[in-house]
Amino acid sequence: MNSFDMEQLRSFVTAVDAGSLTAAAPLRCLSQSALSEQLRKLELRANQTLLLRSKSGVIPTAAGEKLLQHARHLLALADLAWRDLQGVTLNGEVRLGITDYCRPADMVTILARFARDYPHLRLRTMMGKSRDIENAWQQGEIDLAIVMRIPGIHPPVSNSRETLLLREHMMWVGNTPTSQHEPLPLALLPEGCSLHQLACHTLKQHQRSYLIRHIASGVRGLQTALVAGLGVACLNQSAIPAELQHRSESLGLPSLPLAEFVLLRGPEDSSETSKTCVAFGEILHSTLSGMT
DNA sequence: GACATTGGCATCGGCGTGGA
DNA sequence: TCCACGCCGATGCCAATGTC
Incomplete structure (x- = not known):
């Protein structure tokens, strides 16, 4: 059978999001064993291993990541269709x-x-x-x-x-040459911005000197400043301007948490x-x- | 280092339900 | 009535962690 059971897909997405079957089971109003069984059948149906099981929980395999994207779309579409039929x-x-x-x-x-x-x-x-x-x-x-x-x-x-x-993911991005021996030129949003705090906090923690060279009023302005080479910033993946996508992660700066x-x-x-x-x-x- | 505890997933048997 | 299916609870196994 080359189609998917929506309930199994929902359990799969919930398990990935929750990080373990045990945590996902109550969210799906199922026992851990029932959830495990659903995912076993989903893998049987997909003829692929979708989750790597370990003592610390589950993480999707490459095939699982692929299915995850489709599953989220399918579930969103199914919810939309359901609401439409219910006349919502x-x-x-x-x-x-x-x-x-x-x-x-x-x-x-x-x-x-x-x-x-x-x-x-x-x-x-x-x-x-x-x-x-x-x-x-x-x-x-x-x-x-x-x-x-x-x-x-x-x-x-x-x-x-x-x-x-x-x-x-968050990355350091910039279009300006940087040197370990000189303060890192930063382009940031004003002080109340979370990423302003994160950049300064991370660099201080790693004893990396920096200099705030540009303060932008919004993300669009910050992107322009980065492309223009006015400094370096930490940005979440989807906010990195296309021109700088290939220049991220090559700056040798401390790693950043997920946004x-x-x-x-x-x-x-x-x-x-x-x-x-x-x-x-x-x-x-x-x-x-x-x-x- | 040895043992106990904890917390994860897989498996099994039994039960309820719905369809043929 | 039988059978397939999905679920639950119990149990087992295993690795990580805590305690002595």
Whole structure:
């Protein structure tokens, strides 16, 4: 049989995200043994080993990584189809805040697709620094927020109103020559920016001298400064300008943690606005977590 | 270093359910 | 009624970690 069982795919994605079958089982409302069995059958169906099992959990194999991408898309599509069949039409207004580090090249396309798929939804978007977005969310000025969190700088996802959407590698990028003997020229966003803090903190920790040579007002400006050779910055993968993709990771600088993008939801109640926000939050989740 | 504990996954037998 | 299927709980195995 050369097709996939959606439940098995859902279990597979949950297991990869949770990092172990034991952690994934309760999320799927299954026992560990049932989940293990589902994944065994999925591997049988795929005729490939999809997960490497170890005492510390599971990680996807190369084939597993490949299937993971397809599985996320299939599940997002299935959810969309289900909502469509149930007649779930989104209307009303949703105020959405997005950090401008989150998929800057794709975000316009994503928002345009939402506008096309949900014509009755009035989407008010705000893009900016994670701290500003989160403050606005806490003040109730926006309904949903996508913010960036850096392990070690920010606390981990800790409550039911926060959902991890995706993780991205972070790299040092720049178009300027660097020398171990001279302070590293940095191009950064202002001090409140998480990546500003991360860059300075990491370099101090490794006793690497640096000099802040350029402060940009936004990610777009920072990208321009990097391409122009005004300095070096640490950026998440999707925010690295295309011109510099090939120049990352060759600067001999300390390694960086993964960046985490987290969806913040508002409190739920029985109002139409709340229902719309919940449904749109799910769509955002399935759309962005399906991207790699 | 030896042993105990912990925490991971795989396997097995039994049970409930739904379809032929 | 039988059978296939999916699930659960129990159990076993194994490696990492903690304790003495």
